[in-house]
Amino acid sequence: MEFPRHHKEIVNDLMGGKFILATDQKFISLKDNAAFYVKFFKESFGYELELKTDYGFILSYETGEQLSRDICLFFAILCYELDKDGKNFLEEIQYAEFEHEKIDEYFENSSYADIILNNNQLKSGESRRDFIRTMSRRNITERNGDTRFSFTPAYKVFVDFAADFAKGKVAEENNEG
Amino acid sequence: MIKAEPKTILNFLANYYDSLKDIFDLQKEFGHIRKERLQAIFDDRNEHILQQLIDYKIIRKLGDDYEFRDTYFKLFEFILNEFRPLLPETIQKYERSIGTLFKKIRDGIHGDKLILGQRINDLHGEVKEFSEAVEKNTIRLLAETRELKSNVDKLDYKEKVRKASFWIDYYITPLNNILDINHSESITNKLFDISNYVNIRRLNFDDEMLRLQFEKMYVFLVQTNDDLLKQAKLLTNELLPLIERIRTESIILTGWIEFLKAPYRAPLPKIFKVERQYPYSNDMYLNAKEYVQQFGKDETIILEDPKASSDKWVFNKDLYKEKMLQQLPLESFFDWCGLTLKSEYENIETDKLFALTALLFEDGISIEVDTNKERSLIKTSQMVLRVPKIKINRYGIS
Structure with a gap:
């Protein structure tokens, strides 16, 4: 039986929790063989494959995953602080390069100090650097040297989540009202 | 006298929390609890607890209606992190009480030592209450302004600006004046003077007990000044520029602000969880800890020579x-x-x-x-x- 090109790497990456990005040559093979891979992951492991125009990843069974929560907290506080700083947060996340020092400044002066100090991944500059490394391993961020990083298109998963969450809340409010 | 054991009351609070939260919300909204509404809460949940509420002194009768007692109201505010906003003029009262106590301490520094000690204690209490009032107000103001920024209620821009102006004019600017060290009305300014005075007294006061009290007061004031500085920073960075901040709106930011209200109860994106196989047991840490703890206790060990057993057989x-x-x-x-x-x-x-x-x-x-x-x-x-x-x-x- 013949398998698609880069099959082993694709399975390894996705099962390792990585996002496969459109800039990666594996992505073409994943995209061209989308039907096969959707079936492959479903039949072999029971996982759903999520394939978008510029990234692909597999979904967890779990709904309360700690890493996912920490990433959401990171994005939520960063977006809030960027907006407070008068920036267009979405443009910044899409295109800008972030310096760790600037991130530290945002988190250390945030009014969400209670949440930050209670979270092991976010509570100090050092833990945030480790956390950004963890996100890099998953292809959510890209490290540019030791002091800078930027977000990959995988940020969209979290931004879309926030928009859906807001829509849910607005609907809830309308129902109550 | 309360007709119940403290534990019984705490259990009662836990068991009937949902009804109590509804009653708390009524008190918060209307300043009292109408008896018909109270009855409706009991009927909804089929929990008829009026007598216990009165016996445990959680609510009291007020004419035909009821009100939540202040002690429990404050407890609920605290555990829910939902504080009623205090008008800055209410907070301003601490300027007078702190000022009076400080003047009395200064004037009576060579007077009765017992009274001086009591005054230092009271000053400590007043400063603490003031600092807590400021913190609670900042928490409430942050919640209100985030609500405006999130705008789940879909208020139009004009209405948002009207609300923001209200908070700024009546709460945020006056609170900022209280905290701004360069402002003449500032209590922070007064605390700074007190801190300088106490700093000298903690070093040179002749009575040791009072010297220690001044020392304690000084440490407390330094910490309070730090806390107040943080609150002042929040006001200037986040609350005062509110009008500017509500100009932009984004569904994504609304989502994040709503998510941050209760991040540990919210649903999450299902990104993949990697199952790791470790070459050692998950209990390794606890096992190692238990093992080390065995040697942590420094017990006296007596070594005795075992009695020679004469009939022990050795295999040759x-x-x-x-x-x-x-x-x-x-x-x-x-x-x-x-x-x-x-x-x-x-x-x-x-x-x-x-x-x-x-x-x-x-x-x-x-x-x-x-x-x-x-x-x-x-x-x-x-x-x-x-x-x-x-x-x-x-x-x-x-």
Whole structure:
């Protein structure tokens, strides 16, 4: 039986929790063989494959995953602080390069100090650097040297989540009202 | 006098939390609890707890209606992190009380020591109340302004600006004046003066007890000043520019602000969880901790020489090997063991028999076992063993 090109790497990456990005040559093979891979992951492991125009990843069974929560907290506080700083947060996340020092400044002066100090991944500059490394391993961020990083298109998963969450809340409010 | 044990009251609060939260919300919204609404809460949940609420002094009667008692109201505010906003003029009262106490301390510094000590304590209490009031107000103002920024209620821009102006004019700017050290009305300014005065007294006051009290007060004031500085920073960075901040709106930011209200209860994107296989057990940490803790206790250990046991049998392998080699070939190894032991001791001890089996692994012999042959029985003092017939020859030509 013949398998698609880069099959082993694709399975390894996705099962390792990585996002496969459109800039990666594996992505073409994943995209061209989308039907096969959707079936492959479903039949072999029971996982759903999520394939978008510029990234692909597999979904967890779990709904309360700690890493996912920490990433959401990171994005939520960063977006809030960027907006407070008068920036267009979405443009910044899409295109800008972030310096760790600037991130530290945002988190250390945030009014969400209670949440930050209670979270092991976010509570100090050092833990945030480790956390950004963890996100890099998953292809959510890209490290540019030791002091800078930027977000990959995988940020969209979290931004879309926030928009859906807001829509849910607005609907809830309308129902109550 | 409350007709219940403290634990009973705490259990009651936990058991009827949902009803109590509804009653708290009514008090927060209307400043009192209408009896019809209270009854509706009881009927909804089929929890008729009016008598307990009164007995445990959680609510009290107010004409025909009721009100939440302040102690419990504050407890609920605290655990829910939902504080009613205090008008800055209410907070301003602390300027007077703190100012008066400080003046009395300064004027009566050489007076009665007991009263001086009491005044320092009271000043400590007033400053603490002031600092807590500021913190609660900032929390509430942050919540209100985030609500405006999130705008789940979909208010139009004009309405948002009207609300923001209200918060800025009546709460945020006056609170900022109270905290702004450069402002004449500032209480922070007064606390700064007190801190300087207390700093000198903690070093040179002749009475040791009071010197220690000044020391404690100084440490507390330094910390309070830090806290107030943080609150002032929040006001200038986040609350005062509110009008500017509500100009932009984004569904994504609304989502994040709503998510941050209760991040540990919210649903999450299902990104993949990697199952890691560790080469050591998950309990390794606890096992290691337990192991280390055993040595953490410094107990006195007494070493005693064990009593020499005279009848302890030591297996002399060379001696028995010699005996066995002399009698080769053996038709049945275990029978030989039995006979040998019986000839030396009255009974065959199991331990001794097993010790002799070590001879099977010695060099210089070859072993033959016919598993089809019937097993023989050897009776030791503890048990009866069914053993195979093991034939032993000298290794090589015998």
